[in-house]
Amino acid sequence: MTCFLRLGAICCNASAVDLFDATTGTTPADQGWLFLANPILTHSVAQTPGPVFTTLDSTAPRSDQGGYFSAFHPDLPAPLDRSVGFAVRIGLRISAEGHDARDDNTDGLDDRAGFSLIVISSDLLGLELGFWENEIWAYADDSAAPGDLFTHAEGIAFDTTAGVTDYAIFIHGAAYTLQANGQTILCGPLRDYSAFTGAADVYETPNFVFFGDDTASAESRSEIAYLSIEDAASPCPADLAPPCMTLDFTDVIAFLSAFAGEQPQADLAPPSAVFDFSDVLAFLTSFDAGCG
Ligand SMILES: [Ca+2]
Ligand SMILES: [Ca+2]
Ligand SMILES: [Ca+2]
The missing domain is CATH 2.60.120.200 (Jelly Rolls)
Known part of the structure; x- marks a missing residue:
C-alpha cells in the first residue's frame, strides 16, 4: 500500500x-x-x-x-x-x-x-x-x-x-x-x-x-x-444517469438496466463481476445518502 x-x-x-x-x-x-x-x-x-x-x-x-x-x-x-x-x-x-x-x-x-x-x-x-x-x-x-x-x-x-x-x-x-x-x-x-x-x-x-x-x-x-x-468509482455511485449530482427515477432505471445487463456501473459491491443483492444494497445506500 x-x-x-x-x-x-x-x-x-x-x-x-x-x-x-x-x-x-x-x-x-x-x-x-x-x-x-x-x-x-x-x-x-x-x-x-x-x-x-x-x-x-x-x-x-x-x-x-x-x-x-x-x-x-x-x-x-x-x-x-x-x-x-x-x-x-x-x-x-x-x-x-x-x-x-x-x-x-x-x-x-x-x-x-x-x-x-x-x-x-x-x-x-x-x-x-x-x-x-x-x-x-x-x-x-x-x-x-x-x-x-x-x-x-x-x-x-x-x-x-x-x-x-x-x-x-x-x-x-x-x-x-x-x-x-x-x-x-x-x-x-x-x-x-x-x-x-x-x-x-x-x-x-x-x-x-x-x-x-x-x-x-x-x-x-x-x-x-x-x-x-x-x-476509483464515482463519488456518488448511484448517480448513473443525467442530470449529474441529482438522484431521481432515471438513476434507478439506469441501475436496474445495468444490473440486468451485468454492466460494470451496476457492480457496486464485492465480489467483483458478480451481480447480487450486495450491489442492490450498495445502490440503495448511495441513493439514500444522496450526492454531497
Ligand atoms: Ca442523476
Ligand atoms: Ca462560446
Ligand atoms: Ca498560450
Whole structure:
C-alpha cells in the first residue's frame, strides 16, 4: 500500500500511481512526462522546479504553448478504463491566467483557457477542463452542434489562485465528477473530441493525460505540485444517469438496466463481476445518502 501526505491530510489508496511529485525537486519532464512547446525552438515557455511545485509559465508571449504529455510515461496505468472508474488527481494553483475574447460559437462565453487538463480514457471518451483564475469549465464536443467543438460548456465559479488545490477528476461510466479538496464542484458528461483533425491529435490517443497551455489564444502561470492516477468509482455511485449530482427515477432505471445487463456501473459491491443483492444494497445506500 502506498500512502501519501498531502495538504496536511493523509490519503491512502492501494492502487494510486504517482506520476509526478514536485517534492523531489525536479519538473514533470524529469519524471517521465514529455514536455513539448510551440514554437519548438523559439518558444518562451519556462518550467522552474521548486521544493513544493514546478512553475510552468506560458505568459509571454500568449501565442506560445507548452505542457506535459503522458505519451511515453513509463508508469502511466493502462487501460484507463472508464467502465471500472478512475480518478486523476492533481495539486495545482493558477497564479495567473489570461485569455482572448474569443467566442467561437457566439454564446457569450469565451472559449479558451490558459491552463488545460486533458484526460482521455481507453475508448477515447474523455474530458478537457479549462482553468481560469475565477472559473473551471469543460470544453464541449460537437455532439450537439459541429460549431461547439472546443467551446465553453458547463463550468463553476472557483478561485483557482488561492493556493495549491487538490483536484480529483473522477471518470466513471459516461460521466465525470470534479472535486476540489474533497468537495464536488462540477460534473457532467464525458466528451468525444475525435472530430478534431489537427496535428498531434491527442484526442484520439487512448489512455492519455496532458496538463499545460495548449492554445495560442490564452496563457497561464501555474504551480503544479503532484499528479497521480488511482482506481476509483464515482463519488456518488448511484448517480448513473443525467442530470449529474441529482438522484431521481432515471438513476434507478439506469441501475436496474445495468444490473440486468451485468454492466460494470451496476457492480457496486464485492465480489467483483458478480451481480447480487450486495450491489442492490450498495445502490440503495448511495441513493439514500444522496450526492454531497
Ligand atoms: Ca462560446
Ligand atoms: Ca498560450
Ligand atoms: Ca442523476
